[in-house]
Amino acid sequence: MxxxxxxxxxxxxxxxxxxxxxxxxxxxxxxVDAAERSMRKAEAKIMREQYPCPLCSTGHAEPHDCDTFLPLGFIHGGERDGQMDGFWCHPYFCSCSNQRCIACNIFPSKSREEAVERFCAGDFAHEDDFIELGTGKRYHYSQYGIEQQILRYLAQWNASQVKQLGFDPKLVDTLAMQRTLDRMGDKYAGVFDTTLLCPNCGMKGEYRKAISPITHTKTWWRVGCPYCKTRTRYSFPSQKEASEAFETGKLEKKPTILQEGKR
Ligand SMILES: [Zn+2]
Ligand SMILES: [Zn+2]
Ligand SMILES: [Zn+2]
Structure with a gap:
């Protein structure tokens, strides 16, 4: 003092x-903090005793839910204003409190209790629907949707762990194999990478974020060479368009969307 x-x-x-x-x-x-900490500890102890994880010895059920917007399809082709097609729902999920354990419900439940019950029973793959708020309309994962889920898990866990969640084991193996092959393919392609070569010096150019003249947000792209500073004069809504202009040496080229707008 x-x-x-x-x-x-x-x-x-x-x-x-x-x-x-x-x-x-x-x-x-x-x-207050100390009191809250010891309360949380006591809660975790009760959860471990009453709702233990069926896959690991240390974790317990951790239910979670929130208002969620699920897109029905992704819109490709750069920027597009307006609403994305999709729906709002409020799914209940449950996963293991142990971060190193894969245990989690794959499909949504209608309530917190139901989610916890399925989790504790090891019924992770109990199929259920997403329900649109307001209309009550039900949405079911397509086969593609399920494969995307499996791929999402395979990004973080190995195939035998992912199978523990109850996915079709053959499908998991097939997707895991595909993933490995794709990754190897990327590596081979990387050895002979001919993309983004600078038209001036032949070194590798790089993508740079640029301001969109339409929305004034940093969502467009330009390609520049870090060695000789050659770059596209304009920026583009997609990396593809930017790289084409750069690689072919058309550095004065305007993005298509602006060419059309001007005439
Ligand atoms: Zn666990
Ligand atoms: Zn079930
Ligand atoms: Zn260069």
């Missing part, structure tokens, strides 16, 4: 008067 007084030039008494309520508030906050 003396050092504060010295720094501020205020008398020690004043500094003490200012400081006292602050210190008191901090002490109170510490006490």
């Amino acid at each position: 003396e050092s504060v007084a010295k720094q501020t030039g205020l008398p020690v008494d004043i500094v003490r008067q200012i400081n006292e309520p602050i210190a008191k508030r901090l002490a109170e906050q510490d006490a």
Whole structure:
């Protein structure tokens, strides 16, 4: 407190008067934090005892839910204003509190209780629908949707772990194999990478984020060479269009969307 007084030039008494309520508030906050921590610990203990994870020995059921917007299809082709097609729902899921355990419900449940019940029974692949809020319309994963889910898990876990969730084991193996082959393909392609070669010096150019002249957000692309500073004069809504202009040396080329708009 003396050092504060010295720094501020205020008398020690004043500094003490200012400081006292602050210190008191901090002490109170510490006490509240400690109480909350021990409450959470006690809760976790009860959850471990009553809702243990069927796959690992340390985790327990951790239900979660929230309002979710699910797109029905992704719109390709750069920027597009307006609404994406999709629906709002409020799915209930449950996963293991142990971050190193894969256990989790793959499909949504209608309530927190149902989600926890399926989780604890190891019924992770119990098929169920997403239900649109308001209309009650039901949406079921397509085969493609299920494959996307499996791929999502395969990005983080190995095939035998993913099978533990109850997916069709043959399908998991096939997708895991495809993934491996795709990755190897990428590597081979990488050895002979001929993309983005600078038309001026032959070194490899790089993508740079650029401001869209339409929305004024940083969502467009330009390609530039870090070695000789050659770059496309304009930016483009897609990396593909930007790289084509760069690789073919058409550095003055305007993006198609602007060419059309001007005429
Ligand atoms: Zn677990
Ligand atoms: Zn079931
Ligand atoms: Zn260059």
